[in-house]
Amino acid sequence: MPKSTTHRPSKFKELRDGTIRLFGIPGLPEIQAGDNLPKLIVDAARAARIVFKSRDILVITQKIVSKSEGRIVQLSTPTPSADALSLATTVQNDPRMIELILRESRRIVRKGPRALIVETHLGFVCANAGVDRSNVPGDDAVTLLPKDPDRSARRLAAGLGKRTGKRLSVIISDTFGRPWRLGLTNVAIGAAGVPALLDLRGTKDRSAKSLHATILAVADELAAAAGLAMGKTAGLPVVVVRGYRYRPVRQTAASIIRPAHEDLFR
């Protein structure tokens, strides 16, 4: 991993004893294609008497970002290819769904029951390329991942900054499964302003021995933390993380994707 993509904390004095707070922004309406998400978030926060502070990190679910960007498809739209029809039998899923997944994917990694594990065009390895039926109105509608979630995050951070006058960071989160462990956890698929990877290599531990090869995926930990305050059914798709100390940096969530040639599991 090139040094330039990671944030070395040694230059930055962190206050270690600060409390980190996680809270959702209630009252957001159902998001529609074309909606101005920064405006809706700022309005909802104002109505809930939430006053943003600089360095607040807003963790926003992929779902509402996709909706605002019009990344919604009706399942009746795509005509399944022969590949999709054949795969649909193997993985026991709707061939139209499979067709959409294949269009979003660069490669199939594994075929599981009711799920294809794929590598998306952006390089994310996840189930069904993020094509998802949940929390979308209409029996037939599914959402796709944002086309470029890091760009979405930068745009949202800029819009939120303009409306609030505060330096706000943004993480776009999605729930991914993982090998070896059951259950989904929230990870960062887009980021603006926050460190994605915190490189502690060469820093000393408590015993003053060097730490070897320790890089923390803090953007993923921030997304996971926010997930606790969202609740999958809760309708709190925007969570504020306040009090996490960091130096604002230009890092992308894409930088968390392990390069294929370094990956022992592709």
Next chain:
Amino acid sequence: MPKSTTHRPSKFKELRDGTIRLFGIPGLPEIQAGDNLPKLIVDAARAARIVFKSRDILVITQKIVSKSEGRIVQLSTPTPSADALSLATTVQNDPRMIELILRESRRIVRKGPRALIVETHLGFVCANAGVDRSNVPGDDAVTLLPKDPDRSARRLAAGLGKRTGKRLSVIISDTFGRPWRLGLTNVAIGAAGVPALLDLRGTKDRSAKSLHATILAVADELAAAAGLAMGKTAGLPVVVVRGYRYRPVRQTAASIIRPAHEDLFR
């Protein structure tokens, strides 16, 4: 996954708008084998004027649990086997370290540069079986994972409960890498009192469509959240998560381990 090992939230009224707080307990001494960890944690909390509340979740690093349980080995102790010597060349690591890793492992999953990805005797898939040099005093000392981290968590929760009169839950955390994504994140290797997996299958989403196959690994999200307040170099090995709403349950972190026959990546 058997139903009995997961927590269905439908029976339990959650207050969704509560703020979750994460804060470390400062002032813990260097932990020694045989130390009474609940006593040291309660003493340190008292000195820092932290008053525990029932349902607080204490996320405790594996490192200090291992130390208190005497799971420390001097690298000079083990005599490397022929297997260890040969592997040491392949993965460019100390043969004595490899020997310890093999003793802690059931199976080698992958051989990487400077790391063996193994399945431990408990079933965790992780680098170097959790054998780790960092934050251990002495040039030659390494820690092993606790022998049964779920039992450790139950014992710690019981000890903390007795000393405080509060119903406290415990997660024992460690930093694991993962395929496809760079960086480490904190996960739960032991748990007592908190849900490990939150089963939302069958619950309705905002659009009143059923959620399919959604199980959240909340113990891992709690560990990751706490990781933000620990800092790898910070010396805050105990973090309190306050305000996360849950129903106390008997679930183990071991229940998060995906059964081998369901795993597409073994």
